[in-house]
Amino acid sequence: MRKIKVILCSLLSLCILACPLASSFAVSGAEDINSLENQLDELTKQSEKYQKTLDDTQNDINEKEAYSEALVGKIDVLSKKINATNTSINKLNNTIADKQKQIDKGNKDIDVQVDALCERLKAIYKAGSASDLEIVLGAKDLSDFIDKVNLVKTVANIDRELIDDINDKLTVVNTQKKELEADKTELDEEKDSLQADLENLNSTLDENKELLQDLYSKSESAKSKLDDVSGKISAQEQEIRAYWEADAKAKAAASSTGQVDVTERITRREQRQKQSSSSGSSDSHSSQSSQSTQPAREDDDEEESVTPSGGGFVWPCPGIYNLTAVFGEDRTTYAHGAIDIGCPMNSTVVAAENGTVAYTCTYCTHNWGKSGSCGCGGGFGNYVWMNHGNGKETIYGHLTTVLVSPGQYVTKGTVIGYSGTTGYSTGPHLHFECRY
Incomplete structure (x- = not known):
């Protein structure tokens, strides 16, 4: 130990x-x-x-x-x-x-x-210029007199009709x-x-x-x-x-x-x-020698197993131990309630303990570094939120890909996603938070 x-x-x-x-x-x-x-x-x-x-x-x-x-x-x-x-x-x-x-x-x-x-x-x-009277009086006899009177009337009527007809035609025209x-x-x-x-x-x-x-x-x-x-x-x-x-x-x-x-x-x-x-x-x-070397072998066995036993948490980002932010770090207006593990894009993220997936966010596409929040996942971007019982919970934030879904039971060490820089993240890392 x-x-x-x-x-x-x-x-x-x-x-x-x-x-x-x-x-x-x-x-x-x-x-x-x-x-x-x-x-x-x-x-x-x-x-x-x-x-x-x-x-x-x-x-x-x-x-x-x-x-x-x-x-x-x-x-x-x-x-x-x-x-x-x-x-x-x-x-x-x-x-x-x-x-x-x-x-x-x-x-x-x-x-x-x-x-x-x-x-x-x-x-x-x-x-x-003889007048009509002269024409009538010049008649030779009664018959001639009657003929002359009719002639005068006829000529007068014809002239009157001709003039009336001309006037009518002029009116129509x-x-x-x-x-x-x-x-x-x-x-x-x-x-x-x-x-x-x-x-x-x-x-x-x-x-x-x-x-x-x-x-x-x-x-x-x-x-x-x-x-x-x-x-x-x-x-x-x-x-x-x-x-x-x-x-x-x-x-x-x-x-x-x-x-x-x-x-x-x-x-x-x-x-x-x-x-x-x-x-x-x-x-x-020789007996003392054997006694002195026996504990050394026990120590060697313990050195080979640095991963906690089945009763403890495992490291959520296997093989990567670069801490870019520690728990309680002063963020001016608040204290950082988690650790940030700096890791390349799409690094493997595993469940730290057995538990049930409580919530996930998978819709964030803003997978690049940014100076402000895109608003996705409450700032976590794509994340997995697990419940381990007895009030213990873990959060894995800023993921590129989420492989689990709410209600799913996950065993310790199971791959649950891949790291990224979604949400309010200035660069690729895993936000690992424990709540109790």
């Missing part, structure tokens, strides 16, 4: 020596990693800005495209109206042509009747002319109105097309900038991951070197103890 205590003390001394080495690495790179993370935050803000611009532009494009479709629909309706109006115009033109023919014929009839009237007036003029002029005026107004509406719609459609072209250009620009920033974010995340992987390797190397130093120290200590036992033994008493 004495030698086990010596080994454990040596391991503790190694951890104390190794921690400053790992810490010095972190301190030297703190400024660089802070700069990288600040740049990543800035790139993320730019990405969000460009994404918002892209979303807003797409909304505007959708609105303008819908408006353009509506305009095209209106233009189509208006074009159909114009076609219908053109049909009406053609019909009216045909009607106007027919009426013009009627007017021309009426004018010819009037000319014929006027010519006939003129001929009669000319004949009367040549016959002299004037009425038709006014109707044609009214129809033409109405048709011209309708045509002008439709043409104006069509020009306005085409002008609005052209303006909307220009706006759409501007929006398309703006959208393409936003997409290009977003792709560029996304590429930069990806590169930045890779650089940050590379930093933490290098940090983990450095810590692992420091831990490995410390283990070699401990082994050498233990070996030298055992050699000195064996030399001391050999020099103090007596050659003449």
Whole structure:
């Protein structure tokens, strides 16, 4: 038991020596990693800005495209109206042509009747200025008298009818002319109105097309900038991951070197103890010699088994003993209630004791070092929370992968996950916490 205590003390001394080495690495790179993370935050803000611009532009494009479709629909309706109006115009033109023919014929009839009237007036003029009374009194007998009276009446009636007929035809022609002029005026107004509406719609459609072209250009620009920033974010995340992987390797190397130093120290200590036992033994008493060597073998057996017995906890990160934070460490606003074991990404994590898995968190994808909490798992990121009975509990935080689920019974030493840097973690390590 004495030698086990010596080994454990040596391991503790190694951890104390190794921690400053790992810490010095972190301190030297703190400024660089802070700069990288600040740049990543800035790139993320730019990405969000460009994404918002892209979303807003797409909304505007959708609105303008819908408006353009509506305009095209209106233009189509208006074009159909114009076609219908053109049909009406053609019909009216045909009607106007027919009426013009009627007017021309009426004018010819009037000319014929006027010519006939003129001929009669000319004949009367040549016959002299005899009055109707003179014509009647000049009759030879009663029969001739009656004939002359009827002749005078007939000529008068014919002249009156001819004049009335001419006036009627002139009235009809004037009425038709006014109707044609009214129809033409109405048709011209309708045509002008439709043409104006069509020009306005085409002008609005052209303006909307220009706006759409501007929006398309703006959208393409936003997409290009977003792709560029996304590429930069990806590169930045890779650089940050590379930093933490290098940090983990450095810590692992420091831990490995410390283990070699401990082994050498233990070996030298055992050699000195064996030399001391050999020099103090007596050659003449073999029984005493056997008694003195028997405890030494027992001590050797105890040295070979540094893992606690079945009744105690086992180390949760096999083969890795690099402590980057100790229990009770001052964190300014709180004391650290666990130990942090610095280990490379995806290092094996085992259950420290038999127990039942109480809770797990498996949804955190923010598996890189960060200066603030991503909010996942209450800061633990992906974690396993185990209940060992009698009020004893253990928590394994910041895991990359969780292999167990709530309600599952796990035996001591069973692999329950792999280490990482999810949650509120500045770099790869295992947060191991015991609660009682």
